[in-house]
Amino acid sequence: MWNRLIMFTGVCVGLAGIGLSQQSVSGVSGPDAISARQASLDMSAITFRSMRDAVNGGREAKTQAYAAAALAKWAKALPRLFPAGTAVGETIVNTQALPAIWRDRAGFEEAAAYYAETTAKLATLAASNDTAGFTKQLDEVNQACASCHARYKGGDQGPPKK
Numbered sequence: 001m002w003n004r005l006i007m008f009t010g011v012c013v014g015l016a017g018i019g020l021s022q023q024s025v026s027g028v029s030g031p032d033a034i035s036a037r038q039a040s041l042d043m044s045a046i047t048f049r050s051m052r053d054a055v056n057g058g059r060e061a062k063t064q065a066y067a068a069a070a071l072a073k074w075a076k077a078l079p080r081l082f083p084a085g086t087a088v089g090e091t092i093v094n095t096q097a098l099p100a101i102w103r104d105r106a107g108f109e110e111a112a113a114y115y116a117e118t119t120a121k122l123a124t125l126a127a128s129n130d131t132a133g134f135t136k137q138l139d140e141v142n143q144a145c146a147s148c149h150a151r152y153k154g155g156d157q158g159p160p161k162k
């Protein structure tokens with residue numbers, strides 16, 4: 001009986017948690033958002049390089065469909081991981097997110113939308129196995145990364161050295 005009660009309570013707490021996270025990111029702290037976005041951006045760099053290495057090594061675009069779709073999925077989630085109060089100087093956590101992201105939110109959202117568009121196209125080209133188109137589209141995606149970084153990311157530009 002106690003076991004069932006404890007289980008029931010656990011389910012309620014679990015459901016309450018789900019409700020909260022679907023409504024807003026308020027359930028995620030600023031430092032959590034920063035570590036999640038930095039990890040995703042690091043994995044984006046790894047994913048991007050592995051796709052480029054694959055086609056340079058003569059592999060067909062369709063072998064990169066999963067990687068391209070993953071990048072497109074992340075591109076749509078990206079802006080939500082930049083909640084207010086997480087710019088450099090506003091938090092004790094190490095971040096390269098410039099205050100310009102919040103000062104010029106429309107521009108940042110536009111840069112993210114362009115990134116989402118270029119990665120969605122990349123995923124479509126991979127799915128249809130258009131290797132020449134896919135290879136060209138990688139340059140467009142790279143451009144979307146670089147143009148956002150130039151305006152909204154501090155520190156070193158270009159691919160990470162780590």
Ligand code: HEC
Pocket residue numbers: 034037038039041042044045046048078094095096097098108111112115141142144145146148149152153154160
């Ligand atoms: C819409 C803007 C935007 C786009 C698009 C974007 N980035 Fe970034 N990127 C940022 C910002 C802002 C930061 C700083 C985040 C922080 O330190 O909290 C960052 C940080 C990074 C970092 C450092 C992460 C760390 O551990 O500190 C890497 C690596 C990176 N981006 C790679 C990429 C790659 C590769 C792409 C494209 C495939 C890309 N980014 C697309 C805005 C963007």
